[in-house]
Each structure stands twice: as structure tokens, then as C-alpha cells.
Amino acid sequence: xSPKSHLRxxxxxxxxxxxxxxxxxxxxxxxxxxxxIHNILKADFQGIVYPVSPKEKFIAGAKCYKYIVDIDDPxxxxxxxxxxxxxxxxxxxCGNKGVKSVIIISAGFREVGGKGIEKEQKILEIxxxxxxxxxxxxxxxxxxxxxxxxxxxxxxxxxxxxxxxxFLSQSGALCTAVLDYAQAKHIGFSKFISxxxxxxxxxxxxxxxxxxDPKTKxxxxxxxxxxxxxxxxxxxxxxxxxxxxPILAIKSGRTDEGASAAASHTGSLAGSDLVTDAAFKQAGxxxxxxxxxxxNKAIAMAYQPMPKSNNIAIITNxxxxxxxxxxxxxxxxxxxxxxxxxxxxxxxxxxxxxxxIKNPVDVIGDxxxxxxxxxxxxxxxxxxxxGAFVILTPQSMTDIDTIATEIVNVAEQYDKPLxxxxxxxxxxxxxxxxxxxxxxxxxxxxESMCKSFATAYxxxxxxxxxxxxxxxxxxxxxxxxxxxxxxxIKKGKKILPENEADRVLETYGIPVPERKLVTSAEEAAKVAxxxxxxxxxxxxxxxxxxxxxxxGVVIDLHTEKETKDxxxxxxxxxxxxxxxxxxxxxxxxxxxxxGQEVILGIKRDPAFGPFIMYGLGGIFVExxxxxxxxxxxxxxxxxxxxxEETKSSKMLxxxxxxxxxxxxxxxxxxxxxxxxxxxxxxxxxxxxxxxxVLEKGKGCFVADANIML
Amino acid sequence: MSxxxxxxxxxxxxxxxxxxxxDEIGDDANFIFDLGADSAQSLELIAGFEEEFDIEMxxxxxxxxxxxxxxxxxxxxxx
Numbered sequence: 060x061s062p063k064s065h066l067r068x069x070x071x072x073x074x075x076x077x078x079x080x081x082x083x084x085x086x087x088x089x090x091x092x093x094x095x096i097h098n099i100l101k102a103d104f105q106g107i108v109y110p111v112s113p114k115e116k117f118i119a120g121a122k123c124y125k126y127i128v129d130i131d132d133p134x135x136x137x138x139x140x141x142x143x144x145x146x147x148x149x150x151x152x153c154g155n156k157g158v159k160s161v162i163i164i165s166a167g168f169r170e171v172g173g174k175g176i177e178k179e180q181k182i183l184e185i186x187x188x189x190x191x192x193x194x195x196x197x198x199x200x201x202x203x204x205x206x207x208x209x210x211x212x213x214x215x216x217x218x219x220x221x222x223x224x225x226f227l228s229q230s231g232a233l234c235t236a237v238l239d240y241a242q243a244k245h246i247g248f249s250k251f252i253s254x255x256x257x258x259x260x261x262x263x264x265x266x267x268x269x270x271x272d273p274k275t276k277x278x279x280x281x282x283x284x285x286x287x288x289x290x291x292x293x294x295x296x297x298x299x300x301x302x303x304x305p306i307l308a309i310k311s312g313r314t315d316e317g318a319s320a321a322a323s324h325t326g327s328l329a330g331s332d333l334v335t336d337a338a339f340k341q342a343g344x345x346x347x348x349x350x351x352x353x354x355n356k357a358i359a360m361a362y363q364p365m366p367k368s369n370n371i372a373i374i375t376n377x378x379x380x381x382x383x384x385x386x387x388x389x390x391x392x393x394x395x396x397x398x399x400x401x402x403x404x405x406x407x408x409x410x411x412x413x414x415x416i417k418n419p420v421d422v423i424g425d426x427x428x429x430x431x432x433x434x435x436x437x438x439x440x441x442x443x444x445x446g447a448f449v450i451l452t453p454q455s456m457t458d459i460d461t462i463a464t465e466i467v468n469v470a471e472q473y474d475k476p477l478x479x480x481x482x483x484x485x486x487x488x489x490x491x492x493x494x495x496x497x498x499x500x501x502x503x504x505x506e507s508m509c510k511s512f513a514t515a516y517x518x519x520x521x522x523x524x525x526x527x528x529x530x531x532x533x534x535x536x537x538x539x540x541x542x543x544x545x546x547x548i549k550k551g552k553k554i555l556p557e558n559e560a561d562r563v564l565e566t567y568g569i570p571v572p573e574r575k576l577v578t579s580a581e582e583a584a585k586v587a588x589x590x591x592x593x594x595x596x597x598x599x600x601x602x603x604x605x606x607x608x609x610x611g612v613v614i615d616l617h618t619e620k621e622t623k624d625x626x627x628x629x630x631x632x633x634x635x636x637x638x639x640x641x642x643x644x645x646x647x648x649x650x651x652x653x654g655q656e657v658i659l660g661i662k663r664d665p666a667f668g669p670f671i672m673y674g675l676g677g678i679f680v681e682x683x684x685x686x687x688x689x690x691x692x693x694x695x696x697x698x699x700x701x702x703e704e705t706k707s708s709k710m711l712x713x714x715x716x717x718x719x720x721x722x723x724x725x726x727x728x729x730x731x732x733x734x735x736x737x738x739x740x741x742x743x744x745x746x747x748x749x750x751x752v753l754e755k756g757k758g759c760f761v762a763d764a765n766i767m768l
Numbered sequence: 769m770s771x772x773x774x775x776x777x778x779x780x781x782x783x784x785x786x787x788x789x790x791d792e793i794g795d796d797a798n799f800i801f802d803l804g805a806d807s808a809q810s811l812e813l814i815a816g817f818e819e820e821f822d823i824e825m826x827x828x829x830x831x832x833x834x835x836x837x838x839x840x841x842x843x844x845x846x847x
Contacts (some may be wrong), residue, residue, distance in 0.1 A: 112804060113804030114802070
């Protein structure tokens, strides 16, 4: 890995260079080297361009240099477009020339495997030697629309409009599609970065850069793999906390097939998608399913003020679309604002008698711009309204363009979000164009409009996603837990025996039933009396994993005699079925009363580390897969989220014939489990199945637990 | 055939394919980095070497050849 001590300075030169050398330039049209140099020149770049070409004398009127070291002037940024076979030679010369900032466009590295991996390693070593930082390889390049730079160091077909959206993408080809999509909708960008294999500069470095970029208001990201999940979460939280900039991301590879395609695309391993989902949520990153959804949400946050509340006004010239929008708004958790008396009076005075002056306001099909203006201005003036949706359907008398212009004018006068939906296609096109050019978020469907508003509202009102560490428990005994685990590892154990697993859980305050290991029937009966009936007897042997298969478990024992008989029965069956097994004894355990069964677990993700799994227990877990995940550690708030996210949470709160369960105790157990996951990295996997949650106020108990090392 | 002789004939092929003066071609010159060969020309060079020396080279290995010296050494193994 190349050093990153001067990363900031070097990244600044990538986006704001005064001199750029294109290393490997050619005159051959239709090639990447040709297009890159022409894009830089076409975009009105504010610095000097030096083509470096072994055989050309001039390219596009600029003098060519055979080698970068032949250029007398200092070079801020080198763009290497040579094939991967000689990219190392080009980078070495950049080092000799003293260039510190480089973009390596060339493909043929890690993404192709084999020798490509060696080539990538080689360029990293060279970068390390010369203190170079580079974007790529295998990327489309970088675009900076800031008039101070106007750099299009990419082989994209066009330079986008200037805007406030910073876009990062692991896929270069997707960038070109995004640019085309954005151009049609007049969506502008502050910085547009394709980072390819992210061998050196990665998405975390770029996020940090965009955090401090005054031109960027909203950050969008397309990722195919997350390699440093925890760092990504930290930087996202930092950005949201310090700057309030929203981060929206598409992480492809949702399906196993998609993940496998992503792995071959960028030479990376895609992590578990459910954990990514959970981690993004925890870090405040807004995950989107596709480009359209991402831009729908992005323009809402980039163009308009953030909503202060979810109270919206709907202004429409058609009843049906008004109802559709109302449905969508309610579905997204928005509320129709109740207008003040003054607003109602204004509507009564200026709108036709047939108009609906309640929310949604129907200004009637023959409404022209003046009526829209009155309704919209008054709605936004109303203190009960914190955002407005304008719906328009094209009727014969509808002056579409004038209405669009009026919407733009009204929006400028109020510090409240205003979105529009001009429904249709051909007739409304010019009106939509006016809206889009003037940064009024426009949506073809009211559903997308409501979803985008709801996203902006939720983001604005749930910005703080940091774990409240004061809610973590101080009474956990990390040392004892680690000792039990380390001793087991030293003995070569891959699975902790149940009584040791219970002890580990106990050290973290996770309630396990009272129990004792015994070695005779008499002792079993005595212990049963001490801890109280009913009890359960379980065989304890490292050689026996499936206790039920050897009749090694007897439950619901109520007397001393039953206990003694059960002891003898277990010993008889176990020695019969597994005469080779080394038996440690029999565990006498207090039988957990009936309650609601849930499952809890710890697992580890290559990118995000330890995470907690929670779900409905018993036989239904396999059928309904009603589970949720969060990256550990978690606090009370997250513990509550993880429970409430499952469909079965309603059962915990009590339903017909089922008393409310002790959700507080369950939350506490989840928090403690999260701490155990973080403190004991030796635990590869942990399953508590089931945890019995008793009635409110009565706690919860582990009925069975497995710890894999 | 001596290695020097092979090198001279390699340079002749290069000068024809890349349309450059034979004197500009150094022994260690990299076809792409120093002489500016593009991907199509790299394939033409291989074809040119095969024709000049009347040999049939392993294509994968031949594509790894990057300089005059590499080419001379590799071609010599076929002669």
C-alpha cells in the first residue's frame, strides 16, 4: 500500500491540477488515450496539458513529449493511459519526474486475476517508493466541474453540468450511463469519480475528500464490494455528523449470483448483503436499489431545503392524481398538513367554489398559472406546512410552461421543500424541462416524489447514528470470558462444550439457567432439590455433539426419583450408543419456564466484522426467515430497532392469548451479546437457540447455546 | 545464426511495422513505452517476426515480448 501521509495534498492536485500530462497519448480516434486528451481540451481546462507519446510530435495542436521526464515544467497530475503491460514503466517515470498525483486509467490488473494481480502489486510498490497517490487502475477517470478547474480527465462522452452532487463509482461503464441519464434531466455534479480497482485511493479517502469539498452537498456512491466496512461506517457517520451531507449508495451484489459477478468484475469479494444493509442503516447511508431511485432522492436533497417535518401540502389540478399522491404520502409516513384559518380563508377567496380547499387542494382542471401561484404561495406561507407537492395533468387550457415558471418563482421565496409531478410525457415535456433546469425536483410518479420526501425527512431527523457507548454494560467480565475461550482453543476445541458456553454467556450477564455438573445419580437428585424442580438432565461429553441422538437429554423432571432414573437412563443409552465417548458427567439444569422463543446469534463478516443476528425462534425461523441484523456493538436504540424490524415483534408486545414479553430484558441481552462479539474475536459464531423470553418483568433465559471457535 | 544477426532482423521488422527509422530502435526499446506500438501493431509485429524467420511462435508467450532483446532471445529458441 502506498503511503497516505500526503494524501490530501495529492488528491487536491488530482481535482485541481495546474498542469496535466497524459502519458501514452495517441492520435488514433476512438481510442481511450485519444478521447481523454480531447475531453480535457474540450472541457475548457484551466491548466496546461502535456501529451506524452513515444511516436507523435503533436496531438490536437499540443506539442508531444516522448517521456514525461522530458517535460521541463512541473506536472501536478499524470494520467496514465498506456496498456497495463507498461503502466509500471510510466509510473516509475512519473516518480522520477516528481509527480505525486496520478490517475491510472489502464485495465488489465487485479480484475483479470493471475499476472494482473502481480502488475497491481508492482504499481503499488512504485507508488510507495515515490510517495505517489493514484486513482484506479481500471477506471473511467475523474471530472471536476468547478469553474476553477473544469477538468474532464475521463473518457466519458460528455462533461456534465456543474452541480452539487459528488458521485463515486467503482464501475466505470456505469458512470457513462449515469452521465447520460443526468444530462437528460439537467442533473449537475460537483465531482465525478470513477475509482476502479481502488488499489490506492479508495472510496473512504474519496468520501473524506468530498466531506470537505465546499462544492459538494450530496454524495452518491456505487460500490461493488466493501473491503473496509468499519472504516466506511465511521467516515459516513463523521460526514453526516460534521457536515449534514447525505450519502446515498447503491451496493450491487444483492443476490449470490450478483455478488459472484461483482467479484469477477472488480476482482473483489462481495460481503454478505444483509449485513451491508444493516451496516449502511446504522451508519446513516441511504441504500438505493437502482440509479433512478438514487437520483430521485439525491435531487430532493441537493436542490431543495430539507423538510423540517412530515407535514405536506398537495396542490393538484386533478382529483385522481391528488388521491394517488395522498395514498403514497400516507404510505411513506407523511402527513397532510391541516391548513390554518388564514390559509383556508385565502383559498376560499381566490379559488373557485368547486375547488377543494382542504388538503389535497384541488385547484380544478381549468386552473392556470395564477391559481397555482395563489394556492402554492399560501400553502408554503402556512406555518403548519413544511413542504409542498405540485401535481399537474395537461388539460386543454393548462398553461404548462407558465405554471412551471411560476413554481420556480414561488420556490425561491420560501425556505421549504417544493417538489413537482407533471404527469404525462409529450405535452408536459417542456414544463418538466423548465423545472429541471431550475432545480425543482420533478418526478414522473407521485410515489417516487413521496418516497424521496420521506427519505429526506427521515435523514434530516435521524442524523445521529452513533452508538451511545454509555449504554454499554461495565459489569461484563471480559478477562474471564477470554480465559474460558483461550483454554478451550489451547486444547484444540472448535466448539465450546455447553457448560463452558453457558459460563461465557454468564460472564457477560446473559441469563442462563442455574445448573451444575454431576457424576452420580444421588448427586443429581441432591442438586435438583437445591436448584428447584423442574429440572433438565443433559449428557456432557466433548465427543457427543447431538445429545438427543444418543438419548442424552431428559426434560421436565419433577422429583428426586425421576431425576435419579433419568440419570441412569442417560448413562445407559449413551454408553450403549457411544461406548467410545469420554463422558465428563451430566448437567443438571433448572428447566426454563415456557415463554416466547427467539434466536440470537453472533457472526463475522469479512468487511464489517462481528454482527448480531436476531429472529423469531422455534421451527418458524427456517420457514419465515424473519431475522434482522446489526453490526456490533449496539445500544438500546439499535436493540429496539433490530427487534421491531422483524414481523414477529408484534407477538412480543402481546397479542390474542399471548401476554406481552419482557422486551427490556431481551434488549439488554442483545446489547450484552454485541459487547461479547466485539470483545472476543476468537468466537467465530455463536447461536442462542432458543432464548426464552418470559412475561414482562420476568426476564429471559438461554435454553441452548453453541459457541464455535 | 548469431543473436546480433537476429536482433538486426527484429529491428528491420519493427521499423517496417511501426514505420520508423531503424537507427531509432535501441536494443532495450520497449515496443509500447518507447516505440509507441498500439495493440494492433503488437500483433502485426508478431506476424512480422514469424514471416521474417519462417517460424510459428506460441502466441501467448509471444505477446509477452516487450523489447528488441526479448524478441531476439525468444525467436532464437525457434531457430
